[in-house]
Amino acid sequence: MAAPHTTQLKVSGMSCASCVGRVETALRSVPGVTEASVNFATETAQIAHSGPVNDLTNALADAGYPAANRQTTLKIGGMNCASCVAKIEKALTADPAVVDAQVNLATESAVVTFIDGATTPQKLAAVSDQAGYPARVVNGAADDQVDHARTEEAHALTRATIFAAVLALPVFILEMGGHMIPAFHHWVHTTIGTQTSHLIQFALTSVILFGPGRMFYLKGIPSLLHRSPDMNSLVALGTGAAYLFSLIATFAPQVLPQGSANVYYEAASVIVVLILLGRVLEARAKGRTGAAIRKLVGLQPKTARVEQDGTFTDRPIADIVVGDVLQIRPGERVPVDAEVLDGTSYVDESMITGEPVPVGKALSDQVVGGTVNGTGALRVRATRVGADTVLAQVIQMVEQAQGAKLPIQGLVDRITERFVPAVIAVALLTIAIWLIFGPAPALPLALVTGVSVLIIACPCAMGLATPTSIMVGTGRAAELGVLFRKGDALQQLQQSKVIALDKTGTLTLGRPELESVTTANGFDRDQVLRLAAAVEAQSEHPIATAITRAGPSDLPEVSSFQSLTGLGVQATAEGRNVLIGSPRLMEQNGIPLTDLATEADQRAAEGATPLFVAIDGRAAAMLAVSDPIKPGTEQALERLHEMGLTLAMVTGDNARTAQALASKLGIDHVTAEVLPDGKLAAINALRDQFGTLAFVGDGINDAPALAAADTGVAIGTGTDVAIETADVVLMSGDLRGVANAVEISRRTMRNIRQNLGWAFGYNILLIPVAAGVLYPFGGHLLSPALAAGAMALSSVFVVSNALRLRRVRASLPEGSDNHSTQTVTS
Structure with a gap:
């Protein structure tokens, strides 16, 4: 198997x-x-x-x-005869997802029709490659065709709506004008006659129903016959009943009870117009829900400047391969993921990471495809192309999240599956009650109420309530640098009661930095740092690297370097004996620390690592090295607290350092000195104590914890987007993205609840109204035409409400270190 x-x-x-x-x-x-x-x-x-x-x-x-099928065009090389054509066609059609493949030798291309979603144009190109004929996708052909087909479909629907409206207007005026203006009714009766008026309405309505309205019957009637009625079935039944009753009233009124031979052509025609109009508006609104994906796709340039034999030539992006050397001029978009070989510049990565501050790029730095180069020119080597780029992975993640089904949608699906048959049953029951208990003439009243019940019901709104919000919410999240890899994380994250965070690389930068230099015995700070940096440059220890990084670029030469295991280092620089290390090293060498020891104890209590520097046998300085808190971390934790969340730290670091950091950041609960498997136990304990838990880590060392949490949030740079264990990925390393993720999750779920409340409340309230429950309190019945208008507007309301999520702004904008927050609107 x-x-x-x-x-x-x-x-x-x-x-x-x-x-x-x-x-x-x-x-x-x-x-x-x-x-x-x-x-x-x-x-x-x-x-x-x-x-x-x-x-x-x-x-x-x-x-x-x-x-649905889709077409793509491949440009194929290496063909020279008809047998090549046959070989390529055979290879392509062997793929079960391919419906048809037509290879043209003259144009050196292949037009392939395939099942949309079952394969991709890139995979089809690979099939041709494996057959010995290198192929590439003609850039944009498939997407342009899909967009063109959608546009044509929307235009056809618009034309049909306008045509139906033009025909329905005289029908509405002839029938409803007489009801609203008695003088107009008298004029019609004395000029063209009532029967002629009915014949005109019959002709125009027939054109509407069998023209623009035919789609409802072609889809709705077969669904009825297969005992699986849908929305089209309700429209077909409602308009068909009104039309057939009107036909009898027009051509055989004698078969109807006395006083009941009324026509309802205007109801049938206006229903078709309003539902078509609703679908036009809905199609346009739904088209905007995918704006985020289209914006991301549009980030990739069509061509790139490739270096070849010392010259640069423009080449289609599909032809770029790993290892190509590219030139990126000022203001241009980076074509693919690459490594900087030459040049310096600042790159705007906001559309990938959501972080507005441009990032400096120099030799060996990585640049991400789709980002915008600043004022400097860069020469880069392509490291990832096609589907392997960060941008392609981001698009794939967003598409997967948008196609996901939340747990709440399962209940909606079970209800809607039985909804249409239930509506038909209610409509039949309504007709029966009116026929038995209604006042004379009961038949037209029964018809009006039955048709209104059929038309007012709107399972479309129920079905659109959740997925449209997911599409817009996850798309907007991607624009803010938050990727929901799994759709259900959108629902799970907003249920979190506690946020557990890793320390190193999450709350802090993940690398030690020199925090302060305290001098003694009259030594100069710059001189001490210069000598210490020169000595530590001989060591590969992370703390030594931090000290060297903080020193000047022109370091003196060092001799007699010696590493003293567990104690520190010693060497000679500029003829002076330099000793760097722990208090024990100073004690062994008989060097008194004077006031430096007190300062060191205080810095250690704050979580820093103190080191002492002695020069020529005298205490010169105390160096405090620590893993600095990331910019924005305090803002992020403050905002999470404001959201009512409990904050916990789970780390393998020593308890003293962890507790000092937690006190500084206001973290509620600390679990320290745990191994990776101990993190799982800590997470389970926190979940038992506080409830649903989200764990935030760097996505590499914390993979088991990310998998064990109810929601795993991985933070890091764009190169970390492929983390498989995380449910949510933050494109930047900024912890403020966690607050944004929680905010978007809450806003999206609130939007979904609003949509579902409207969709179900609409039907619960208006179906009884359509059935005539208000008739005894004033003699009013809901017109089938008004029912159609309400039904159409219900779907438009749901999609329009979901589109409000496009206006959600970052709860805490990254790159801003002040403590003010933007107002979140949705």
């Missing part, structure tokens, strides 16, 4: 939330499928399975929701 793997397919034909349940049921019935998750907003299905892709696509086709 084949190993399980995950496939993402683009599903067509879904028009409402109830479709989601049927698609998932169809996929789960396929042998080898262990899980299937369908996202209505993105129209995608993620399937964990061990069988062939064809089984999945066949199941979707049988269920009436075929997998």
